Amino acid sequence: MSTLSDDARRGFGDIWPAMLAAIPIGLLLGALAAGKGLSPLETMVMSTLVFAGGAQFAAIELWATPAPIGALVFSTLLINARHVLMSASLLPKLQGFSRWQTLAGLYYMADENWALAEKRARTHRLTPAYWFGMVVPFVSCWIATSTLGAVVGAALGDPRRFGADFAFTALFIALVAAFxxxxxxxxxxxxxxxxxxxxxxxxxxxxxxxxxxxxxxxxxxxxxxxxxxxxxxxxxxxx
Amino acid sequence: MTLDPHSLLAILGMAIATYATRIAGLALVGRLSLSPRAQAAFDAIPPAVLVAVIAPSALATGWPDTGAALLAALAATRLPLLGVVAVGVAAVVGLRALL
Structure with missing residues (x-):
């Protein structure tokens, strides 16, 4: 019999390699955000409310003072358009979820936890404990590392000095290769x-x-x- | 620790846009059938958007940046994410110093 905490532990067991890989990416995002003039608090709020790596990197690249709201929202919509198909495919597998758990769970659906959930659903029933066992540590780690990156990045000064302004371009080239x-x-x-x-x-x-x-x-x-x-x-x- | 109201508005807009794409599947379940060409265009959204965002920095900033972008693209065929970033950043620092 699988208990609540068993499933939560299984979720964590599946997500942790993706979480480790996201640590330097989060630090980089925070440092670049600081270079564009975002405060650590603003970076933390963005990572908490948006939680979408690709869209956040694009937003920092487009960021200016004052923030170009229309361009930021449009670029976020375009980059995240793939989520429409991802959630359409995942939803029929969330039968054990209450309406509220579905709506809260989808808020933090990213490429990594979506792919792992799809994989798990092939052999097991997806439980809310498994889903949130992945999502809670993954999201916390992203918020913590991007905020830390913003604090450290602000202390480092002009990112152009070490070519950090080019890190976006290189990162996006690497992401294109993944697609x-x-x-x-x-x-x-x-x-x-x-x-x-x-x-x-x-x-x-x-x-x-x-x-x-x-x-x-x-x-x-x-x-x-x-x-x-x-x-x-x-x-x-x-x- | 500051939170500019205008920046907060931009972040809220991004959050709403992201959540909208994540729950849009609720309206689609069971009635989605894209033609193969439409599916290909849909699959092409992430690379098309990523390239559109970086093209000015890679192609319209200067020769050092364009050269570094080419080296990063080459690195992307064999290295993981962070390796590509390291190659690109090292290349741009070197090329900016040389050219």
Missing amino acids: WKGRVTFWTVAAAGAASALTYRFAGPPWHVLVGALCGLAAAWIAAGFAGAAEPAPESAPP
């Missing part, structure tokens, strides 16, 4: 990069994000059409 799916991704990246750089030159920020992203999606749609011609199209299931 790599061959030819379609190549055309996506080429179109998004060229369109964004040109828009930045001739129209200025924040339009480069919108134009670049839309050109990248259009390129993926076109490239997938050429790939789709080679293989039979799957039947779309009726609702």
Whole structure:
């Protein structure tokens, strides 16, 4: 018989490697936020309320004083759009959750804990204890490390001195590699990069994000059409 | 320790946008069927957005940054996340000193 604390311990046992990997990333986020003028408290509030690594890095990159709210919200929406499909896939597996547990649990659904929950759901019933056993330490660790990074980063001074301003660009390049799916991704990246750089030159920020992203999606749609011609199209299931 | 009201508003906007994407699945369960091309475009959202955000810094800032971006892309084919960041940062510091 699996008890509440057994399942919570299993959740922690599954999440801790992802948690360790996130420690330097959280420190880096905090240090870069400090470089853009965010206070440690502002960084802590952002990590607590938003909890979305990719979107937070993009937000810090776009950050200015005063904060460009429209651009920040739009970039957050675009980067997190994948969560729509992730939650649609996870929800049928949350049968043991009350309505309130579902709504609270999804608040902190990130790539890592989503993937681990999907994996667990293949062999076991997902319990709230397992989910929150992953989420509580993972989220706490992210909040603590990003806040600590902001405190330390503010003491270090101008990030350009050690090339830390370029860390974003390098980090995003590494993240793109993690999403790599061959030819379609190549055309996506080429179109998004060229369109964004040109828009930045001739129209200025924040339009480069919108134009670049839309050109990248259009390129993926076109490239997938050429790939789709080679293989039979799957039947779309009726609702 | 300061919390600027305007910054707080921006953070709240980001939080609402993020939560909206995380619970949007509630409206979709059981009735989602994307065509393969639409699925490919949907899958391309993260890389397209990431590249659109960094392209000005990688391509329109100066030769040292462009060179470092190329080296980071090369490193990304074999190194983990933090290794790529280390290569990129070291390259940009070196190239800025040289060029």
